[in-house]
Amino acid sequence: MKSTALAAALAVALVSPAMAQTATPPSAPPVxxxxxxxxxxxxxxxxVAAAQAEAVKNGWFMVITVVEPNGALVVSEKMDGTQYGSNDVARRKAETAANFRRPTLFFQDAVKGGTLNAIFTGALAIEGGELLIVDNRIIGAIGASGGTGAQDGVVARAGAAALAK
Known part of the structure; x- marks a missing residue:
């Protein structure tokens, strides 16, 4: 008797449009x-000057790095008092943004959301790398390191905004 009722309920669930679940399509990646x-x-x-001004305004010590679209270094400045480890981190954030054409916050959010493995082909998944966009073209990227990820992001976005046209 139980198996008949279960089979009937299963049949109704399978054919009933009200009971059917549709998969939510994945959101399109940002363009x-x-x-x-x-x-x-x-x-x-x-x-760099705009980013540094934002860091100074907030009392943060940062390394700020700018790279070309291919990730080649253009300039890097370490503010007095910034930890040494931030030199490499700022450069890698800028390289990640340039190489993958998106801010590093994209990767951080993807890792947190479980849609991206934390070890993703060289991308640094920590906020603080931003694209430099002029005339709707990526001309490079800026990376900041020295504070929290959110602070690094504020500083990098200030630098990117100084060139946005």
Whole structure:
């Protein structure tokens, strides 16, 4: 008797549209602009100055690094009092943003959300790497390190905003 009732309930569930569940389609990944020319040294210095001003305003000690679209170093500045380990971290954040055409916060959120393995082909999944976009083209990236991930992100975004056109 139990098996008949179970079979009947299962049959109704399988054919009933009200009972059917539909999978939520995955959200489309964000679309970032294509690569463009390389950031100039003058532009890199403008971005670093704006980022550094934000760090100073907040009392944060940072390393700020700017790279070309291919990840090649343009400029890196270490504020007095910043920990030594931030040199490599700022560079890697900038390289990650440039190489993958998205801010490093994208990878941090993906790891937290369980949609990306924490060890992802060289990407640094920590906030603080931002794209430098001019004329809707990626001309490089900026990385900041020295504070929390959120603080690094604030500083990097300030630098990126100084060039955004």
């Amino acid at each position: 970032y602009p294509p690569y463009g020319r390389s950031v100039t040294l003058a532009e890199a210095k403008i971005a």
